[in-house]
Amino acid sequence: MLDTPEIPLATFNGLVFGPRSDMPIWQQIRDHILGLIEGGALRPGSQLPGETHLAASLGVTRITLRQALQQLQNEGHLTARKGVGIFVRSPPAIFSVRDGHPFRENIETHSAPITTDTRFVRREAANADLAERLRIAEGAGIVHLRRVRLLADQPVYVNDKYFPAERFPDFETVYADRQSVTDVFRAHGIAAFRRVETRISGGFSTVEEAENLRLTPGTPVFHLNARNEDGNGTTIEWTSGCWPLTSVEFVFGAAPK
């Protein structure tokens, strides 16, 4: 790990733990560490000392410490990687995602720099589930695009998009050039399109989702599914996305500022 400096143990000292307090020790530790993160003492991407050292430094058992760390992982502030270490993950703010507006507009009001990481574009055969969603035959060709959005270099959103392949013969070349799905649509003669249905549900991150978002597996997340139609009412895109529970707020029906 090149750019992940380890935080010195002394950073965590200075607490007044004790059975006298009405709050459980693990919760006091959780609040203390969260304070260090929000106060800027623990920067996103930096690594915490090992659990053994940290527990000794705080004067508690590893199990007690782990209860605090567990909570902070559920809240999306920390990520643990087995055999590697625990890292600060916290994105500093919450997104407001407005339905029916391109992603770029949604985050324009946000001050931090947003970047996009295209993981892959590839052609696959539609399984039964996907075929129904795209209104095509099972086994028909689809284009599968995966992207990850990063806020201050921390991933906040992973997104899988599926398109009927025969409709977009030049998908890869246009996308490689412009990095924009809207431009791919336009290059294939689709000027107007709209999101016809959006579904939001909750769950717990799978191993794959957790890897993409740099979360601990099992962390609570939002799942977002949406369908786009062209001007003729034909389905041209199925989107399936995943957000950490605490990194986003969805807004429907309001005009953007």
Place this chain on the structure above:
Amino acid sequence: MLDTPEIPLATFNGLVFGPRSDMPIWQQIRDHILGLIEGGALRPGSQLPGETHLAASLGVTRITLRQALQQLQNEGHLTARKGVGIFVRSPPAIFSVRDGHPFRENIETHSAPITTDTRFVRREAANADLAERLRIAEGAGIVHLRRVRLLADQPVYVNDKYFPAERFPDFETVYADRQSVTDVFRAHGIAAFRRVETRISGGFSTVEEAENLRLTPGTPVFHLNARNEDGNGTTIEWTSGCWPLTSVEFVFGAAPK
């Protein structure tokens, strides 16, 4: 607890735990208990044996057992009440809530019986936050209505509604008679109204929310906020609701079946 029979220990036996398996023991226990819930052996509302007995029966430590129980509580399948016991909570299915349609329409497609529990209707003075949301002066009178929706006697949704008091002088009497907010609007000359903005975010349940939904505090939940306007564009209602993460799916933009 009158109607909460305790489940016999033998119900939980018959597992093949062991270090040979690649899955952690606590996860095997979690899957086993979930299977009992979904298989109908553990009915909603019934009480589990005490953790000490259960751990002994399964041949594991209390801590290991608690890790399984913790997971099941986060998923909304169990509720623990300190000094009382652990209870099965699982609602059997997921709601689909469609935006812009009354609650009754939303759940009509669902087979289980839905009931509404009105907790209170009372008059309060608007704090700064609420005043801004209702577009009224701070300290002005508001009507505060709290309701809980139950599916098969299990609470799935707690909802706080706020209304500008001067607009609805007869709120209490009309509501007591009809139990319907739409009827209250109608009785005060408001025939047309619409939801202008809906916000969905995620969080972890407070103690109060957990009590209303019979969840363990800290369980991940959805928060829903919405604003309703009358035909003239005046705000007449602010809604703030809370759902267990795994009990609901929100649908936007699609026509109901």
Place this chain on the structure above:
DNA sequence: CAGTGGTCTAGACCACATG
């Protein structure tokens, strides 16, 4: 190889709710 986080044990004391 050494260090990390993940899992697990066998105890203990406490606050809390109920009868």
Place this chain on the structure above:
DNA sequence: ATGTGGTCTAGACCACTGG
């Protein structure tokens, strides 16, 4: 007074990652 879940300790072994 009893039984419950909530908290905490002091160890231990494991699988995994990286150098």
